[in-house]
Amino acid sequence: MEIYEVFRRAGHKDPFEHVGAVTAPDPELALLMAKECFFRRAEGEHLWVVRRRDIHSLKDESLLRLPEGKEYRFPHAYRDVITLRKRARERSATPVEAS
């Protein structure tokens, strides 16, 4: 017997997401069991099963943490765009002095 991880896609616009696992002797039965366990109420439009031992996982999760000083990858780094916009608007209303 093998453990199969079960993934479903709720709609065509969604990514596959992990919903659980089943134990089965082969992929065909794993699909059948996954269908019976997770899809009794039309929870999605597509289904995958993947043998658990075929999944490779990252050994060190800390590698996913972002190093310090990379805030510019996030929207909050630019949040004062709203105050800048207001200031720029006010300034354009007054003539600009030559520098």
Place this chain on the structure above:
Amino acid sequence: MTYEDRLEAFNARIEAGDKIEAEDWMPDDYRAGVLKFIEMHANSEIMGAIPERECLPSAPSLQRKMSLCAKIQDEVGHSQLLYRVAEDLGKSREAMYEDLVNGRSKFHNVFHYPTRHWGDAALIGWLIDGAALVTQASLLDSSYAPYTRVLKRICAEEQLHLRHGEYITLELALGTEHQRWMFQDALNRWWLAIIHFFGPRSNPDKDLLLRWKVKTRTNEQQREEFLDRYVPKVLELGFTFPDPVPYYDDTTGHWAVREEDIDWAPLEAIKRNEGPETARRLEWRRRIYEDHRWVRETLAEAALHAA
């Protein structure tokens, strides 16, 4: 089932708003059309990295250099997501790269133009990414489902780029007279190309991709949305537009440009891969492609041993 029966069933699916997956049956013209469209999008993401890369040395601080680098990295990442989706339609990535560097496939018109200074980084980041976002957001409901799933991520990142672009634009708008000139100068040089970006008026009878709902909106609808969204923002910063000058149309309640004011000749030249920077940018791309050959070969070797 004959080809005609299948085609009829396929058209009915599209008509009903059904989404198509890579493994579904599809007419040859649908496959070829979607492939060409996504390949062009992927090419544009990777070629778009080159003009922005040219702006890097003129970044006014290390912080701005790093944030622009991060943005360029995202664009290259988008091309990788898109090439993967295109590959599933039956063309290898190798063939797509080869066609790009040999001028056999296309990339977006705006990446065929030169950059001059940091004002270009602001303009590209704000208005060109803004134009791209209008197009990409309209594709989120495309009939080809694998494309829409990667576009979701792409659009999320483009939102951030837009913020970043507007931020550096505002810094220039709030800066010295010379800094304000930098943005105005970039706008003067890029405006016509941005109008071209959406393409000439669509012909829904001839455009198979519109009929099959791969594209959901016409070129002129997208151009109008862009003008409505950005023209007022540019004007309120005190900048002015060169030809074709946008005007507010009281009867439609939308911003517009007069079709007779648009000179399409530069776009026609770009379609023949004869834009001002086409040859130089493709040469850059070819050089990068050749310089990285050893990486591809090394990885292929590793795959051979793993098998």
